[in-house]
Amino acid sequence: MSLDVPQHILDALTDVEMPRLGAEPEFAEHVAVSGQRLPAYRTGALVVGSGAAGLRAAVELKRRGVEVTIVSQSAWGGTSACSGSDKQTLHTANTADRGDNFQDMARAIGAGGAMDADTAYVEAVGSPRAMASLQYLGLPLPQERLGGILRYQTDHDEIGRATSCGPRTSRLMVKVLGAEAIRLGVPFFNQTTGVRILTGADGAEGLLAVRSKARGTDNPYGLVLFLAPVLVLAAGGPGELYRDSVFPNGCFGSLGLALEAGLELANITESQFGIGTRREGFPWNLSGTYVQVIPHIYSVDADGAEHHFLADYYRTTQEMASNVFRKGYQWPFHASRMLDFGSSLVDLAIFREGERGRKVFMDFNRNPLPVPDDRPFALDRLDDDVRSYLTNAGASQDTPIARLRHMNPLAIELYRRYKIDIATAPLEFAVNNQHMNGGVAVDVWGRSNVGGIYAVGEAAGTHGVTRPGGSALNAGQVFGTRAAEHIAASGRAARPCRTGAGGIPEAVSAVLALARPGSRLTLRGLREEIQARMSEHAGILCVPDAVRAARAGARALSGRIRSEGIAPDRPSEFARLVQWWQMALASEAVLAALDFYIARGGGSRGARAIRDPGGDAVPRARSGSLEAYRFRAEDPAHRDEQIRVRLDGETMHLSLHRNRECDAAARSFFERDWPAWLTGALYD
Template identity: 40%
Template structure:
């Protein structure tokens, strides 16, 4: 292990072929592919091997979206690519790559042992998911992504055993290091060592970095992301990576005590929607806003299929999300699902329901009893999931909110999943390959295809580089073989000085009274405040006036953090997390502002008319800007600059025409593989 001496502090330096950040489906898969393709020195950096969204989230039946592999229905790579492209704001090249890599990636998971079901002849029978014209969806149950993560981790463990890979567990990536504009490594904080004089800072150098940190989960208070997952979108954007469609999210109903989507059968069981005011009074509120209780129940049933909030489902199932928001934020109540008693509208049986709801429940044998008994009949695993986390749906109500669940945008990548910073790649939710609408489960396909394609491109470049005599090794480029100060060391020094200027120190914690006198807040307090304001004004209901004010506030904090943050008693980890959150939020708010100005309401965002928040006592009293003419061929791009964030629109490319003549493709393939 080499060392750099910076400001009198010795910082360890390690060298690798490639560094992968993140221990979810994308991270483990990317590292596994790199080793399979011949790299012998791969590092996987993770703040916690068992943390993250892939391992700790799911739904009643978590979906994996892939090319059809059963039955007689027609399907093709071209058709799947067009489906992904039709989600609006999606680049045709990445849509085609995700479709083309679908079967190869899916079969790897199946061969590793992920229990995707087949019929007795071996067909992977599918079902239709949202925005899916075929039956491409499959599932291994509520924990599909956990099974994927565990099997991919087991595969990488074999490479660990033979020395080709190393997992650096408990290491937080806090800065991307660059040489001549190209990513050449990371500055990390080793979390268990951050009380030492060197702040636990560690330098990792490599030819390429694959960023699989997940989405910016720490931006919202109302969030279904697992508590252990924060995301780090701001760090690569501070290094110059551009964002794509950062304004596009999925929001939906989720439980808050244990964070989990309440989609599918949780809604189809028809629970009561109850709010509780500050005096403890219960209100079954949905019937107040519909023409009849039965109409309200039909909307609840549709939430099972139509879980994400969507302005195109107004009026319709997305009214339910708005009314939950209204109960919580405008009336100050807590909102619950009650599976113990039947809701209003079932007093005379199920005949008053929509035909779709009634037929579904009849075929499922779930037309009697309580919501709990119906849920038990249709999906007993859904009940056991909550029981395993200390919540008995037969005995207590389930507190819910409208929560951020997935960012459809992310870092801008090309068809090899390389960002706008050469040598820096992004896969999984960190990559912005989706637009407004995407088929349910396509995010899991993207984790596998994106990380595979990034690994292939990294290895091809490394092979070409090895054949160029004048190319130096990463050790020489970054100064380990030369007595000069490399640019990467200067960047580390800048980060070290930043920590010192903030007064970051676990040993010098100020009292609450001292903080109040200075009006500064701790990093944790600032982060909570920022998350609360994002959920209030910049989630599924967006006020452009408030977004502009928030963006200005966030930008000021980002550029003058020492005026807002008191970092005494705070670890380097918390200081860097605050920096990441401020950078990501500034970029996201910039994209939201431009999108709202250009297109008004669309997708998951209901943009309020200027003047703000009208009390929601029914749909007709909520003043919002309707969706403007279609802009499906446009996406929003964002970059961070010294004074804040800048966003602009770009026309996406369609699914490309390509040569299908085998001999020509074979020749091109041989040339690319050399």
């Protein structure tokens, strides 16, 4: 039976109209500093970022009576609102289908290593609450006739804990949470970019930010102050780190901002890379049904000649087509899956075509061409898991586009909205950076090492080496709630008017010193240098000596910026100028951690293969061993620890921390443990 969904339903799930923001509050006071007059606003808690995680934190804080304010560089313009995949995943405990328990889910979340066991359990046990509250707010998660949530299998997920309301799942999450924040009257300052965290002896004191609306003769760069004893960092990941990226443009995250404030980062060696369309057009992940319908993948050289390059890697048409399908639920590149003709051999092949200067395309109007000397593609000649999935889905149509139209018409509609009709033309794509698994090191309440500063969502380092697809959306909801609970219980945010202003002159001087009209360093030059270095030396394939050289180059660039500053073309570029300085810091931190990991004998794990002529693992292609890509195997001992990075003066200080444990045998007891809840002792 063909899936027939009316056009108005497809439109509603694809063109998601976002809520309209209310009027912004007035700045009630001004502070004179460095010859400028800066508007100032006081609040109990300041949430930096307006994605799904930040909005969750703001909503839960407001519900608990905390005076909370949101600042955002671009409302509804971040990763949550603008990114996704074929049927973007929300990963939660599966209690409606095959059964599950929280300890099993926690083990799955932390299976890749470098993951705190207590954090994994918190995410697992908090997932039903997160999902149910989103449904209450209006998130249209699909149900079966008896009320169970429809589920499917996703990356690093063998149980089937994934659910979705289409390619715009996270945008729909932002919509319902944003509408709730507006309904609750949470103040929202849009077009506001945080540039320096203010701290004092007791921790957080606020945020120095830039607003174009505040620019004037007595404030040429539009600096403003938000004075608050609590900050929640929720500004997403460092999307601008890589040239080859599926992040929306302008996603800088807050890693550099955090480093300057003395916050410790964890696991920033760990990222996700996978196939997707380039950010120059419409950046989008090509996971799920985009590849499960098994389109023809080919490359085109400078002369316009087509190359059926995957046929050079796989031994049979069946093996090649089955591994293209598996990219649907094995979407991220994983070093070990390059072996034994696995699914990440597809990523390696695509990456090599890019190195040759060829463009790679996905054609949904053609089935895969056969491997030379083998039989043609046929749906009844696929590996058992692939054939079973397509049979159960009723996807027996003759062409990939017909199978896609049957299995997920929203996937076609989405690209049409951006003037790309994959039903009529091939789709260009590449291997891109997609997600930072590391971030600010936090405890089970989302607290950083600096008092009053919390981190949630992709800003927080709550993931290990790998994570099930969609668990990042779940983690943001769980930790947004957890942070709000802890902030409300601590009482720290109940004192907005007592916030001091001791560090303001130093913060203003530090950011103003970055802008130097005579500098040889420009924003365009910084972007090209940072992104090229990261894409070429910290992507899916890393060479130890090259990583070490890249680390030295990043450190040298940071030194040049400190001594020479950056040349702004105009005052309106000032926020970007500071962000590119912070991106230089983030790049240096990532490369320092990666070099530290490799120098300690770190092997290939997760998103990165460490190329090594003496390595004990080598991918094989149809023609034989790919010796140039021989790599080190992972050292299992490294799974039990995390690499932490902290900026100490001008030096990246690196340290090792053992993963926190969680006693799986511990049992709560109602009468014994209830007083800790009643008195708030559990928050200590």
